[in-house]
Amino acid sequence: MSRVPYHELKARERLAAIVDPGSFAEILPPPARVMSPYLPKLGIPVAFDDGLAIGRATIDGKPIYLAAQTGQFVGGSVGEVHSAKLVGLLKAAARDRLPCVLLIESGGVRLHEGSSGEIGIAEAIRAVFACRAAGAPVIAVIGSDIGAYGGMGILSACCDFRVMTEHGRLGISGPIVIEKWMGKAAYDSADRALVWKTSGGKTRYLLGDANALVNDDTAAVRAGIARLLGPASPVTLAAIEARQAELAARLEQFAAVTSPEAIWQARGVTDPAAATLDDAETFVASLAPAAP
Amino acid sequence: MTTAELLPLLFGESAAGITVTDQILTGYATVAGQDVAVLGTADGTYINNAAALRLSAHVIEVVKTRPGLPIVMLVDSAGQEPNRTAEMLGLAGYFGHLLASLELARNQSHRLLTLATGKAIGGAFICYGMFADAIYALDSASVGLMPVEAMAAVTKIPVATLEELSKTLPALEFGAEPFALLGGVKEVWPTDASLPAKLAAALASATTEDDRARLGKERGGRTLAFDVQQRVLADSAR
Numbered sequence: 084m085s086r087v088p089y090h091e092l093k094a095r096e097r098l099a100a101i102v103d104p105g106s107f108a109e110i111l112p113p114p115a116r117v118m119s120p121y122l123p124k125l126g127i128p129v130a131f132d133d134g135l136a137i138g139r140a141t142i143d144g145k146p147i148y149l150a151a152q153t154g155q156f157v158g159g160s161v162g163e164v165h166s167a168k169l170v171g172l173l174k175a176a177a178r179d180r181l182p183c184v185l186l187i188e189s190g191g192v193r194l195h196e197g198s199s200g201e202i203g204i205a206e207a208i209r210a211v212f213a214c215r216a217a218g219a220p221v222i223a224v225i226g227s228d229i230g231a232y233g234g235m236g237i238l239s240a241c242c243d244f245r246v247m248t249e250h251g252r253l254g255i256s257g258p259i260v261i262e263k264w265m266g267k268a269a270y271d272s273a274d275r276a277l278v279w280k281t282s283g284g285k286t287r288y289l290l291g292d293a294n295a296l297v298n299d300d301t302a303a304v305r306a307g308i309a310r311l312l313g314p315a316s317p318v319t320l321a322a323i324e325a326r327q328a329e330l331a332a333r334l335e336q337f338a339a340v341t342s343p344e345a346i347w348q349a350r351g352v353t354d355p356a357a358a359t360l361d362d363a364e365t366f367v368a369s370l371a372p373a374a375p
Numbered sequence: 376m377t378t379a380e381l382l383p384l385l386f387g388e389s390a391a392g393i394t395v396t397d398q399i400l401t402g403y404a405t406v407a408g409q410d411v412a413v414l415g416t417a418d419g420t421y422i423n424n425a426a427a428l429r430l431s432a433h434v435i436e437v438v439k440t441r442p443g444l445p446i447v448m449l450v451d452s453a454g455q456e457p458n459r460t461a462e463m464l465g466l467a468g469y470f471g472h473l474l475a476s477l478e479l480a481r482n483q484s485h486r487l488l489t490l491a492t493g494k495a496i497g498g499a500f501i502c503y504g505m506f507a508d509a510i511y512a513l514d515s516a517s518v519g520l521m522p523v524e525a526m527a528a529v530t531k532i533p534v535a536t537l538e539e540l541s542k543t544l545p546a547l548e549f550g551a552e553p554f555a556l557l558g559g560v561k562e563v564w565p566t567d568a569s570l571p572a573k574l575a576a577a578l579a580s581a582t583t584e585d586d587r588a589r590l591g592k593e594r595g596g597r598t599l600a601f602d603v604q605q606r607v608l609a610d611s612a613r
Binding site for chain 2: 117121125137139148163164166167170175178179192195196197198199203206208210215216231236237239240241254255260265269270281282286287292319323324326327330333334337340341343346
């Protein structure tokens with residue numbers, strides 16, 4: 084079967100490609116015309132779904148809730164309506180104790196809607212943890228060039244699991260902001276190799292921030308999600324203490340490190356230059372056992 | 376008002392139990408006779424990986440050694456540190472962990488209360504302060520996504536346009552009062568001697584329900600969020 088690049092698809096194409104055929108039932112679809120009240124006042128075109136498709140579907144016959152952001156619409160940004168759809172979906176998933184899969188493609192809060200989207204993301208983060216408390220896993224899928232940044236980067240980090248492709252990026256401040264802040268010598272936002280090695284799927288996987296790194300292929304993304312549709316990752320004292328220790332050790336190990344290549348080598352990549360070109364599966368399979 | 380002036384105003388002599396190291400606050404104090412744990416940021420500092428980790432370490436200590444002790448979170452931070460190595464080492468993961476540690480505390484019956492005391496901006500507010508059961512702000516606090524000048528620079532919409540629109544759209548205005556209209560903070564407090572009594576009453580009345588969307592609708596600042604959430608809940612139940 085030929086490969087269908089996940090990162091090239093639009094939101095509803097992604098949804099259709101990863102769920103059981105014909106199983107997606109959209110909630111508040113475009114004909115419902117639930118739109119931003121802000122953008123028209125700023126002279127910006129609206130979208131009838133405010134850049135987010137939500138609904139129910141099945142994967143391998145298992146019912147789930149899903150959301151997919153549209154990166155082509157104001158950068159996948161999160162405004163009042165967009166965030167309210169997301170919060171409602173997460174609350175429904177917690178209520179019904181069903182997994183919730185978030186196909187993320189967003190630079191974060193929609194600046195044009197000011198603090199409204201910021202509060203909406205904070206509500207969505209509360210709702211993510213309500214799902215986790217209900218035993219309903221929330222899975223963030225990050226496989227687009229826009230990635231998950233700002234508040235959506237933080238929200239992604241709060242989910243039970245993250246599935247990434249080598250195209251996906253996960254962070255808070257984007258490269259352009261950092262370049263302005265630190266200068267081009269410290270971070271050239273046009274240096275795509277450096278940008279992806281800083282925040283891309285391979286580095287996030289090596290450091291343990293992504294649970295799965297899969298090929299940029301809808302079948303591989305679907306398989307990566309399907310493997311995580313089991314038990315949630317509960318927020319227990321033991322889990323929190325283990326993560327605290329892991330994150331402290333990471334800071335200590337890499338305190339003096341500035342190049343991503345040094346992290347790659349420390350985490351089992353023997354030839355970073357060659358591994359840059361590997362697809363995800365080859366990359367994961369070729370990792371040497373990590374040094375203790 | 377500096378942190379050194381504010382802490383005694385809030386906690387009296389018990390403010391001595393709060394340590395400020397590199398603009399990160401951790402410790403214990405009393406509010407109107409009630410013991411609380413305190414954590415937070417000071418002087419508009421930027422939050423980096425190490426700072427987030429120190430805050431989560433304090434949350435873990437409180438959960439393990441002081442069961443059920445309320446946690447008061449003070450926010451005075453301009454944002455996440457925009458730094459390449461911070462991002463490379465996974466700053467989002469450090470923030471997510473801080474939020475997870477607070478969720479652990481909430482699930483173990485620790486009330487979480489936030490007071491925005493200075494800057495409470497963007498990711499710095501999301502990564503702990505906005506996660507509380509009840510959120511308050513001083514009237515002098517700078518609360519919001521970003522100041523209007525910064526918003527204009529990024530969106531290429533003139534400052535004058537944004538300022539005109541903000542008269543009817545409080546989401547575009549920067550500050551504690553407009554943020555309260557959106558439901559993002561419960562009340563805005565003056566910086567005076569009434570603060571300890573207000574904090575104590577707020578701790579007593581806090582619940583774990585997230586009522587921000589309902590408040591935003593009632594106050595008219597965020598008119599659609601609550602109804603859209605409810606529609607999704609209703610439509611998904613069919």
